[in-house]
Amino acid sequence: MSIVPITLCGDKILRKKTAKVAEIDDNIIGIISDMFETMRNANGIGLAANQIGLNKQIFVADVSPVEGYEKYKPVAMINPKIISKSEETDSIEEGCLSIPELRAEIIRPKSVFVNYFDVNMKEHTIEADQLFARVIQHEYDHLQGVLFIDYLDDEMKKKYKKHLDKIKKRKLEIDYPISSSTDYMLIK
Ligand code: ZN
Numbered sequence: 327m328s329i330v331p332i333t334l335c336g337d338k339i340l341r342k343k344t345a346k347v348a349e350i351d352d353n354i355i356g357i358i359s360d361m362f363e364t365m366r367n368a369n370g371i372g373l374a375a376n377q378i379g380l381n382k383q384i385f386v387a388d389v390s391p392v393e394g395y396e397k398y399k400p401v402a403m404i405n406p407k408i409i410s411k412s413e414e415t416d417s418i419e420e421g422c423l424s425i426p427e428l429r430a431e432i433i434r435p436k437s438v439f440v441n442y443f444d445v446n447m448k449e450h451t452i453e454a455d456q457l458f459a460r461v462i463q464h465e466y467d468h469l470q471g472v473l474f475i476d477y478l479d480d481e482m483k484k485k486y487k488k489h490l491d492k493i494k495k496r497k498l499e500i501d502y503p504i505s506s507s508t509d510y511m512l513i514k
Contacts, residue, residue, distance in 0.1 A: 328363065331504050340377070345381050357375070361375065361385075362388070371391065384402065405442060406442035411438050428490075433477075
């Protein structure tokens with residue numbers, strides 16, 4: 327297992343729709359374990375493959391460090407698909423390891439049904455709600471090239487522009503390894 331650098335807002339791979347995983351081999355299993363380690367090292371609760379420079383439909387999530395969610399198991403979702411969303415929404419503050427030091431309240435559906443494959447290529451469909459649903463939606467968005475800041479209104483986008491420019495130019499002190507602005511494909 328190893329900790330790998332995290333891509334930052336401004337890196338092109340974060341805006342690209344990721345490709346389906348055709349086969350789960352030892353390489354993919356190794357990458358997933360690196361993703362868990364990288365996420366935990368950065369105190370994150372979710373991480374998508376393009377956040378480590380890999381153009382694949384994989385994300386990991388672990389909400390168990392959050393108070394009230396201790397019983398939730400860590401999960402790796404391969405080729406995930408959100409198949410339905412609740413009409414009911416809630417507003418939760420989100421952050422992102424690719425957008426350090428920026429947090430904002432985002433409104434999203436309160437619960438979702440998600441279909442995915444696990445590392446044993448077993449298919450699952452589960453209903454997720456509250457924070458778990460939130461992380462799934464945030465990470466699923468990553469795999470489509472969408473970032474949570476895309477949901478901000480123009481006024482908020484304007485407010486955060488300077489901060490985002492700082493991230494893009496890597497002028498922020500970040501206490502976990504980040505990609506240099508050019509090495510997008512860190513792992514093949
Ligand atoms: Zn994120």
